[in-house]
Amino acid sequence: MNMDEIVAIDIHTHAEEPCDTCRDDGYNEFQAGMARYFKNPAGVEGMLPTIEQTAEYYRERKIAAVIFPVDAERETGFRRYHNEEVAQIAAANDDILIPFASIDPHKGKMGVREVRRLVRDFGIKGFKFHPTFQGFYPNDRMAYGMYEAIQDEGAIALFHTGQTGVGSGMRGGMGMRLKYSNPMYLDDVAVDFPDLKIIAAHPSFPWQEEALSVAMHKPNVYIDLSGWSPKYFPKILVQYANSMLRKKMLFGSDWPAITPDRWLSDFDKAEFKEDVKPLILKENARRLLEM
Known part of the structure; x- marks a missing residue:
């Protein structure tokens, strides 16, 4: 990945379409509900992008993308991706994709072993947790x-x-x-795992x-700005992004629910300082990812 050519790093994109299975477990109905909520016609029509299509979309825009599945088998009954397969497809597109994984924490020692193996053998850079979707309190x-x-392993933990x-x-x-x-x-x-x-x-x-309080108080906590259009951001969020948390805010879209095109267009019109925008779009994530 040529970071000099990359214009932004999207820290929050989803691998939605199954790599190797036909969805017959209720997942399609769930995605249709998500698409209605986000007004995303692709999801309603069952045309969510593959990982390869995601890579091509981001490559055209010179935006790097952190991509991950979400493992919520126990809580939802939806089969998860194989983390290894996501990592392998990301490796084939490593000029633009940065692989994260997801493991339901209810998997216990099996999950611990999987974490270490994925980082060491597959180059996974971080792990996505979704407490609502996975049914657990993060401090459990x-x-x-x-x-x-x-x-x-020096990886990142990203929490919805x-x-x-x-x-x-x-x-x-x-x-x-x-x-x-x-x-x-x-x-x-953040207290119990300060590193x-x-x-x-x-x-x-x-x-x-x-969220602002935790990020202010704990040096190891960052905030990504995905899942909402910037035009709907609370005023206090923009205020802290422009000041005390300027080096801890990260661009994220929530692709494919929200596209970078939409997010970046609204971001450009929002009340972010010009000298803060490059930090949010690229530099803060580059430092966190050590790229």
Whole structure:
């Protein structure tokens, strides 16, 4: 990856289409609900991009993309991707894709072994956790073995925070409980694993000030700005991004739910300082990823 040619790093993109399976487990209905929430016609029509198509989209725009699946088999019944396959496709497109993985923390010691193997053998740079989707509090000691392994291996832990498009508008919210994604639970994780690089994903509605507080107080906690158009960002989020947290904010789109084209267009019109924009778009992520 030629970082001099890369214009931005999208820290939050999803590998949505299965690499090697036909979805017959309810996943298509779930994605249709997500697409309605985000007004994304591709999801409604069952035309979500493959990882290879994602790579081509980002390559055309000279934007690097951190890409990951989400393992929520236990909570949802949806089969997960093979993390190894995502890593292999990312490796074939390593001029533009940066591979993260996902392991449900309920997998315990098996998950710990998988963390170490994926980092050492497949070049995985980080791990995506979705507390609402996976049904756990981030500070649950059940997950601590995985955090320790991620910290030991020098990888990143990225956590969904705040209200989610997952299950929004669906009956009973598809069983998803928002309480798990309060960013204040990451404060315990940051204390207990002070050398673990942590990203709190998304504007953390309705807990935005909690997320800002944790990122202000804990040196190892960053915030990515994915999942919302910047035109809807809370004023206080923009205020802190322009000042005390200018070096801890990261560009993320939430592809394919939100495209970089849409996000970047709205970002350019939002009230971010000109000298802050390059930090958010590329430099902060480059430093965190050590690229």
